[in-house]
Amino acid sequence: MQICRDLPSLRAATAALRAAGKRLALVPTMGALHEGHISLVAAGRRVADAVAASIFVNPLQFNPNEDLSRYPRDEEGDLAKLRSAGCDLVWMPPVEAMYPPGSATVIDVAGPSAGWEGDARPGHFRGVATVCCKLFQQSQADVAAFGEKDWQQLQVVTRMAADLDIPIRILPVPTVREADGLALSSRNRFLSPAERATAPVLFRTMTAAAGAILRGTAVASALAEGDATLRAAGLVPDYFALVEAETLKPLAARRADGPMRLVAAARLGTVRLLDNIPV
Numbered sequence: 515m516q517i518c519r520d521l522p523s524l525r526a527a528t529a530a531l532r533a534a535g536k537r538l539a540l541v542p543t544m545g546a547l548h549e550g551h552i553s554l555v556a557a558g559r560r561v562a563d564a565v566a567a568s569i570f571v572n573p574l575q576f577n578p579n580e581d582l583s584r585y586p587r588d589e590e591g592d593l594a595k596l597r598s599a600g601c602d603l604v605w606m607p608p609v610e611a612m613y614p615p616g617s618a619t620v621i622d623v624a625g626p627s628a629g630w631e632g633d634a635r636p637g638h639f640r641g642v643a644t645v646c647c648k649l650f651q652q653s654q655a656d657v658a659a660f661g662e663k664d665w666q667q668l669q670v671v672t673r674m675a676a677d678l679d680i681p682i683r684i685l686p687v688p689t690v691r692e693a694d695g696l697a698l699s700s701r702n703r704f705l706s707p708a709e710r711a712t713a714p715v716l717f718r719t720m721t722a723a724a725g726a727i728l729r730g731t732a733v734a735s736a737l738a739e740g741d742a743t744l745r746a747a748g749l750v751p752d753y754f755a756l757v758e759a760e761t762l763k764p765l766a767a768r769r770a771d772g773p774m775r776l777v778a779a780a781r782l783g784t785v786r787l788l789d790n791i792p793v
């Protein structure tokens with residue numbers, strides 16, 4: 515497994531793969547890797563000949579009041595996991611290599627960036643879209659794997675790549691969950707044992723609300739009941755909503771003309787849990 519920390523060495527490594535006729539899959543991450551990330555590497559391996567993972571905690575997608583400084587980092591553990599997952603290349607640039615002095619270009623994706631995470635974390639998707647566009651250009655990958663766990667991010671990145679005519683396929687990968695339903699996330703390590711025991715209520719409540727909507731319960735009452743269940747369990751929801759799957763536009767009633775998604779974010783102690791399921 516080759517480790518690249520500067521752009522010339524990444525370019526040389528990917529050029530060699532292309533010269534050998536290999537298709538490259540990119541797995542963008544912020545490190546602190548878990549089985550969710552490893553499933554992205556496995557998905558990449560299924561559709562390409564080589565997999566490059568990036569590890570970069572992107573300051574541009576954090577607000578000043580957010581948890582950039584306490585974002586978990588574990589370079590040694592991450593590299594060991596990627597090696598045993600069969601990853602071929604790791605791109606881990608320092609911040610100055612990603613954003614050299616004088617950098618002045620950002621990417622704003624309207625449409626799916628609006629609302630939900632876009633409201634809760636102003637500027638977040640500008641940072642995500644900008645760094646993903648740079649990662650696509652730097653790696654020249656054929657495919658990029660993204661987890662469905664960050665559903666809105668997946669739609670923003672898909673829209674951005676299409677709008678900017680970037681020749682890359684965005685590959686969605688299903689959410690990996692603990693046995694009790696909690697979606698794996700690097701931030702779960704900050705849950706206390708009591709909070710960890712409570713956390714699966716989010717997935718259970720979403721599943722119940724999706725079932726109620728499919729059985730014909732009015733969308734507003736299914737969502738209100740879900741919100742109340744979360745609050746009763748000690749979570750503080752930022753949102754609990756039914757949306758059009760691709761545009762993230764809120765739905766006040768079931769749609770018959772395309773896929774729907776239930777999206778939710780809720781705070782539990784100092785941790786913000788994020789999840790979504792199809793309806």
Ligand SMILES: Nc1ncnc2c1ncn2[C@@H]1O[C@H](COP(=O)(O)OP(=O)(O)OP(=O)(O)O)[C@@H](O)[C@H]1O
Nearest residue numbers: 543544550660661663664689690697698699700701
């Ligand atoms: N449980 C999961 N199942 C599938 N993919 C996941 C899962 N968790 C994260 N991913 C995907 O891994 C990629 C990198 O995500 P990231 O490094 O932010 O991990 P994370 O665990 O979501 O961390 P955090 O939520 O604390 O930021 C994204 O495409 C994300 O959707």
Ligand SMILES: CC(C)(CO)[C@@H](O)C(=O)[O-]
Nearest residue numbers: 542543544572642645664
């Ligand atoms: C896609 C990503 C690696 C961009 O920094 C990040 O938002 C993440 O880890 O989901």
Ligand code: BAL
Nearest residue numbers: 544575576638664667
């Ligand atoms: N998974 C999205 C990365 C972030 O929380 O900033």
